Amino acid sequence: MTAKATISAIRFGTGLSPRYPAPADAAALMAGLDAPDEAARRFPMQSFEARRVTADAFQTLRRQMKSDRSNAEVKARLKAAGKEMDAGTARDAMNFLSRGIHSPAPLRERLTWFWADHFTVRARPRALRGAVTNYVEDAIRPHVAGRFGAMLRAVVTHPMMLEYLDQSRSFGPNSPVGLKKGRGVNENLAREMLELHTLGVGGPYDQQDVKQMALLLTGLYADLGRGFTYRRNIAEPGTKTVLGQRFGGKRPAIEDIHAALEMLARHPATARHLARKLAVHFLGPAPPDDLIEAMAGAYLAGGDDLRAMTAAMLDHPAAWEPLGTKARRPLEFIVAAYRALDPEEEALHRMKRKDRQRSIFGPLSVMGQPFQQPSAPNGWPEEDEAWITPQAMAARIQWAMAVPSEVHRDLPDPRLFLETALADAADGRLRFAVSAAETRWEGVGLVLASPAFNRR
Structure with missing residues (x-):
């Protein structure tokens, strides 16, 4: 039988480590989550606001360069700004990865990855390429053991989400700007908020709720120069009704949006949707119904308590069933x-750019x-079929055979490495194959390419 410590490190953490002891049980996992965020202290990232200011300066120089391509001073400043921005992107990406590799409390990392995927964004402008990391740092990470409503508000008012789902191009038809310029509402954010972020597909809402929510969200605006602002002159006036509840009045206000987000965060359908999604991600495609009810109940008992929902998952016997129910995603x-x-x-951080890419x-x-x-x-699919493909598995095997020798000039004894990487999750056949390997790089590669290591 696999020890709970092994299961906790592989299923709920970022893997076993020779440096950091595996959490012994659910209580140890939660203690790590409740402790100060040591990984963030050791591997700090810039805030999105700092990144936005850098990106805005870069865009300003690009505009200047387009208007006067012969200006050598602007050209030099643009080149320097681009290098500074790229260096910051690389530094933040390496810190993001280093947290998973070196965190003493890796459940926080896994939850951060999960909720970042739940609230997926992609960077569109060149100037914000790589800024997803900074969005996650500001809007997701502080709330993974807190209130879902706080996370939802941080996400919905974040420039990255507003840009990704075109909210800054959504105008109340009866707003001053909408009436003057003939602009209309965009439903992208409202639809994804109800379908993906809160109530879930098949939840208790209809197209009229989507339309009303879209009207309510008008006024949320972001651009590179100012970041997030609430613009009353593009917000739809009047009362909107979402899920039978009325929000707003003659004068639009962001507080009405906040109230609607709180209502959605504390809805029983949201609780069940989030509970099932979290359980499927960590435990497998068919979590037991009583687990979902326990997780949703704990969440609702605390209002919208993500920590309580996570603890309820870890307290259920299904959390400690044998490993192998999920494929490890590439990250x-x-x-x-x-x-x-x-x-x-x-x-x-010492890697050269080409080495990071390779x-x-x-x-x-x-x-x-x-x-x-x-x-x-x-976001990313949960189904194993998305990750266990011939091309993907060939890439994993190639990585397993090539990269470890770049990390360590002198690789460890494969038999010792097997204990480090898998402990009692390794079966007899893998132990025999590793012990029979002719070279260290082959033995280490066999461990990393094995089904045991590629599943959790």
Whole structure:
């Protein structure tokens, strides 16, 4: 029988490590989540606001360059600004990955990844490429063990989400700007909020609720120059009715949007939708109904308590059933491999750009999960079939055989590495194959390419 510590590290963490002890049980996992955020302290990232200011300066220089291409001073400043922006993007990406590799409380990392995927965004302008990391840092990470309503508000008013779902191009038809310019409402954010973020597909809403929610959300606006603002002159006046509740009045106000978000966050359908999604992600495609009810009940008992919902999941017997019910996504696979290989904390930061591309970002794309670039607002798929494909598995095997020797000039004894990476989750056949490997790189590669390591 696999020990709870092994299950906790593989199913609920970012993998086993020779440096950080695996949490012994549910209580240890929650204690790590409740502790100060040590990983964020050791691997700090810039805020989105700092990133926005840098990006705005870059865009300003680009506009100047277009109007006067012969200006050598502007050209030099633009080049320097681009280098500074790219360096910040790389530094934040490496810190994002380093947290998973070196965190003493990796459940926080897994929850951050999960909720970032739940509230998927993609960067569109060149100036904000890579800023998804900063969005996650500001809007997601502070709330993973807090209130869902607080996370929902932070996400819905964040420039990255407003840009991604075209909310800044949504105008109340009867607003001053809407009447003057003939602009109309965009329903993207309202639809995804009800269908993906809160009530779920098949939830207790209809198209009229989507339309009313879209009207209520008008006024939310963001641009690169100012960040987020609430613009009353593009907000639809009058009362809107969502799920039978009335919001707003003659004079639009952002507080009406906040009230609607609180209503959605505390709705029983939202609780069940979030509980099922979280359980499917961590435990497998068919979580028991009593687990979902326990998780949703704990969430609602605290208002909209994500910590209580996570604790309820960990307290259920299904959480500790044998491993192997889910495939590790490519990001999980690479982070877990690095965590087991245990590089120095600054190792990723010392990588040259071409080495990062060859060892991390290129392989992630070939394996099917380009870094922070999901193809749709519903995020990355949960089904194993999306990740266990011939091309993706070939890429994992190639990575397992090539990259470890780049991390360590002297690879560990494969038999010892097997204990580090899988402990008692390794079966007899894998132990025999690893012990029979002719070279260390082959033995380590066998561990990382094994079904046991590629599942959780």
